[in-house]
Amino acid sequence: MPSSGQTQAAGVLEGVGVRPTSQRVVVLTELMGERNDVTAQQLHERLRSRGEQLGLATVYRTLGLLAEAGVIDSLSHRPGELCYRWCGEGHHHHLVCSSCHQVVELAECELGSWLERISEAHGFVTTGHRLEVSGLCGDCR
Amino acid sequence: MPSSGQTQAAGVLEGVGVRPTSQRVVVLTELMGERNDVTAQQLHERLRSRGEQLGLATVYRTLGLLAEAGVIDSLSHRPGELCYRWCGEGHHHHLVCSSCHQVVELAECELGSWLERISEAHGFVTTGHRLEVSGLCGDCR
DNA sequence: TTTAGTGCAAAAGTTTTGCATGGTC
């Protein structure tokens, strides 16, 4: 029987028109339960060591699909390594600790109106934005 | 005789304690004259085709140095490719057109006080932040 | 003269692709 996390993931996949195969559900479920950034390699290794049977290429393909569908976000901190992260519902931003990489989600985004005004002044129509705040968390300070 | 761009670049390098060799000056001068994102490969090819003699490894090493010194910014849009960009003076953000990749610099950053307040609430001390706004520019709309 | 930087080629990674196989509608 599928866990509630898996059911939820399957629903998300169907919602964006991606067929919810078992591998895709496993990948998305893992991302939805992980607050921090993960690379494709880490994700693959983690799932394998837990006994899931799935190939590295499938992880890459799935992450690519999900990112294109806007279900997950991708961001790179270091050269040659892209991290993925579940966006959750609604629009928000993150605080990332430079030392331990802990991530805190900021519930609200107060940037909307400021951005619209300033973009309009340059002839732009904004389609999205991402804010990345780095700092030191309480433990690492 | 060095152009004013080259003199300026050399000054920036000295300012952050990096020896201004001719290769580094060439790389930084190019970045300072380019408003948009560039990859190491693009930069290398562009300089080579202009007759500059410098190796790809040197471009990578220089970009790494400059990024670490905070002189340039690095950001990744796609997997396996990191882009670099001259930050200019002072703190600001960018509007990027999703279609033509044109970049507009936003002169002011009004995020400081909001961020400090919200970070403090989570026990963080912020050390920096980056805002990336994507949209469509007037021409592409 | 001592140190730091460069170029080249090799190495180390990550990500993508081709193709045969297996699963789904």
Add this chain to the structure above:
DNA sequence: GACCATGCAAAACTTTTGCACTAAA
């Protein structure tokens, strides 16, 4: 049966590193 997804292995790329050589303080 037609189509899509997967796994494996090979290929394609980007980035890093080792080492001999060169340039600079």
